[in-house]
Amino acid sequence: MLPPTAALIATVLSHSQPSEHDGARAPPRYEREGREPIYNDHGVSGMSIMQRLLLTKERCTVVAIRSCVEWEPESFPLAATILGKPVVPLGLLPPSADAARRAATSGAEHATVRWLDAQPPGSVAYVALGSEVPLRMEQEHELALGLERSGIDFLWALRKPSGAGAAAVDADILPPGFQERTRGQGLVTTEWVPQMSILAHAAVGGFLTHCGRSSLIEGLLFGHPLVMLPIFGDQGPNARQMEAKKVGLQVARDENDGSFDRRVVAAAVRAVMADGEARRGFLAGAARMQEVVADTERHERYIDQFVQQLRSYSAVGATN
Known part of the structure; x- marks a missing residue:
């Protein structure tokens, strides 16, 4: 294969x-x-x-x-x-959507799912970029500050960035004061998370993803519009393909070195997550792909x- x-x-x-x-x-x-x-x-x-x-x-x-x-x-x-x-x-x-929904509504779920239980429907952007090719430290910081700047609630499954060092603790891989400033806006975890249960949860309204094939299928299985930040391998072609299908928006990046800043992260997250014409269009595109995946x-x-x-x-x- x-x-x-x-x-x-x-x-x-x-x-x-x-x-x-x-x-x-x-x-x-x-x-x-x-x-x-x-x-x-x-x-x-x-x-x-x-x-x-x-x-x-x-x-x-x-x-x-x-x-x-x-x-x-x-x-x-x-x-x-x-x-x-x-x-x-x-x-x-595709994995089983019904099994994920049952897990997301069970009483004995993961701490991240319990946190989602307290959030309004469709309000949270789930952020997960995988663990195989982590972002560089400076990119991780710009992503964090972009999420903060967007004003959108988020749940971030964070993996240690490239260059963080073996001894780095959780606080060291985020901008100074980030967790304190976003305490009412988001949750960051560096532990394993039940991704399918999170994506199945009613509080999740969008998915910030690296566009690996499995992640795309899992996100679109529940009709989530995408904020796309491809990093390596097939992720770039996948992201362009999904953007052409109008299921979401790529984070704007420098064509030469791939860099991005907090402003473009915030703009992409707001476009996909904030209620308005852009989000409605992305929801419609994601629903069309959901019909295929599901x-x-x-x-x-x-x-x-x-x-x-x-x-x-x-x-x-x-x-x-």
């Missing part, structure tokens, strides 16, 4: 043309430069990620992708031609078709 369609196509094509075939618009310079290790870092294996991907593609019989034409109709039909292999959609493999029968059919495809290849191999 290979990466999501838009990102996979962008990666394969960028082997020779790094700026042309990537989502709704060309990727910024900082993202292109961030891909360089994919081509140039050969590591202990002596082979780069791109070399392994191309070798895998050449030697495989069929490509299975966690996607479907309903999710990305603009790119999925191109995959087989560009890859030169049959492409089988796996569907989106259709469990559709995704089960994709898995059944994938199993049948594997059986057909197995049968052909047995007769040869």
Whole structure:
């Protein structure tokens, strides 16, 4: 199984043309430069990620992708031609929304869910950027100050930023006085959180995400509009694809180095979360994508078709 369609196509094509075939618009310079290790870092294996991907593609019989034409109709039909292999959609493999809702309303849930219980419906922006590639310290501070400046209530699942140091305590990775100033506005936790239960909670009205595929699916499963801050890998193409579908807004960044400041963070959060025409548009876009993600029968059919495809290849191999 290979990466999501838009990102996979962008990666394969960028082997020779790094700026042309990537989502709704060309990727910024900082993202292109961030891909360089994919081509140039050969590591202990002596082979780069791109070399392994191309070798895998050449030697495989069929490509299975966690996607479907309903999710990305603009790119999925191109995959087989560009890859030169049959492409089988796996569907989106969404988690159970009902199980998450039950957990979110149970009496013995996580402390973050109990905090959400005290907040008005649709009022909280859930902030989670994953743990694989944390932001740099100065970016983490600008994000924090942008959340404060927005005036929107937030729940932030914070991971230690790059450069924080092994001995850093929780208070050290936030701007001075931030937690005191935002005590009535938000909750920051550096512990594990039950993300699905949080996203299922009625108090959550939007999702500030790095746009990893799983996070997008989980957020849109509940129809949440997105504030998008991609960091690495497939996240940039994913964010441009979602922005083109009008499910949210990317945080504006410097095209060369990817930097951003508190002003643009606050503007993006307010546009997506504050009641008004912009939010209503993003809610409508997220609802359209929710129809795709939440259709469990559709995704089960994709898995059944994938199993049948594997059986057909197995049968052909047995007769040869």
